[in-house]
Amino acid sequence: MYVCADSLDDLLARVYRQLLTRGTSIEPTKGSAREIYGALLKLSAPRLRLSRTESRGLLFSCLGELLWILAGSNALDFIAYYIPEYAKSSDDEQTVFGAYGPRMFGTGPNEQLARVISSLKSKPDSRQAVIQLFDRHDILEYHRDIPCTCTLQFVIRDRRLHMLTSMRSNDAWLGLPHDVFAFTMVQELVARSLGVKLGEYRHFVGSLHLYKRDDKKAIRYLDEGWQPRKPMPPMPQGDPWPSVRTLLEVEEAVRNGDASRTDRFDSMAPYWADLATLLDIHRTFKTNGNQNDIRRLKRHLKHDGYAMYINKRYGMASSIKEQATIFDRSNEASKARHERT
Structure with missing residues (x-):
């Protein structure tokens, strides 16, 4: 499945229609779901990253999760302040094992975003500017939460920074709006760091799914109809x-x-x-x-x-x-x- 849209709302509407009408029934651990396997989503205007609808306008939780990532934190109390449901993802009631922050902003080999920026500054046409979030060690033992995101790749073409996120699995109702917000904000941070324009955002998913418990919510979302577009303002020029x-x-x-x-x-x-x-x-x-x-x-x-x-x-x-x-x-x-x- 390939879906291209300018805004998050247009993207979500097309994704939900496809899942509700064409999704294959599956029975994963977290409950019955409809799945499309192998989906590529493209957001051509990444600043239209926030839904304008009643049900998916998740500004505050999206912002909180973004800052949790940028802080390099895996602390449960930090993210639970914005999204209490994260408590279900903790092994020890203190941390979240699959948190992206320490994997992107940690020390040594985990200082990945800084190395991506440095790489693209020295070699603007590089194809090696990749952040790895899912690790082979994540499935050696059981954890309540392991990363759904495998990699983030950044490329500069025609002085525009494009980004491709690759995910093993993505909950189209709960996860997708938050992921698009966080990753397009990271994309814009990298673009500003490099002094180039913001390009397109692509989001590839192995298992793109909608849990059946959320079917009615998705239908109500579609019934809300077309929403007026309002992008976030451009991030200021210069080192952010x-x-x-x-x-x-x-x-x-x-x-x-x-x-x-x-x-x-x-x-x-x-x-x-x-x-x-x-x-x-x-x-x-x-x-x-x-x-x-x-x-x-x-x-x-x-x-x-x-x-x-x-x-x-x-x-x-x-x-x-x-x-x-x-x-x-x-x-x-x-x-x-x-x-x-």
Whole structure:
């Protein structure tokens, strides 16, 4: 199966239709599922990495998982703060064996992303810029969680950075939206590190599957219909890693309730400050759920595309101005789409 789309929503819609109508029934360990074996998915506009729907607009959990990876962490308490279901993946109630972070950002041979960037700087046409996540040792003994992702490959062609993710297995409902978000963000980080444009994202999967318990959810997703597109803003030009380190420090402070370190918001570029503010909004909801505090924080955001995720996630109605803006953009997008057909 080959699916090409501009946005994550278009991609998911086509994937779910294919799985629901053509998927082969299988009985894996985690329950009955429909599977398509050997699927290649292409996202031609990687910044359209977030769903705009009610059910798949997973901004906060996606951001939390990305930062867990970038921190090089395998700590359960870190990721469970954003995705509590990860507790089921821990062998010892403290760590997650299959965590990607230590495999990408560890010391020595596990410092893989830095070596990929260095390789492409010295040899822009290299075909060896590959990160390995799944290891032969992962199946020597039982673990509750082993990597679903085998490799990440980066290539520069026509001064654009393209990326190919190869996965042994992918849950199309729970895993796919998170994987596309995290890996396209890593792709953009590498592109900025190399001073090249962001290219296309490809996602190859051995077993692309939809558990039957999620069939009705996928059908409801399809019933939501076409969504207006809103890409994330471009990552700032230049070396992104100092900003990533600052964001990780802020994330740790916010998650641990250390208000003394959140003053670094003011020194961050708007792109990164917005992500830090989203973390603060998430913390505010988890600690007191005060919508006035959330509205106050929301006013600090520079990118207007994040408002719908906040309103939806925290049960807040959009302001009149926000509703009008969304309505106008939706009409413009619908008109443009009609003119193309």
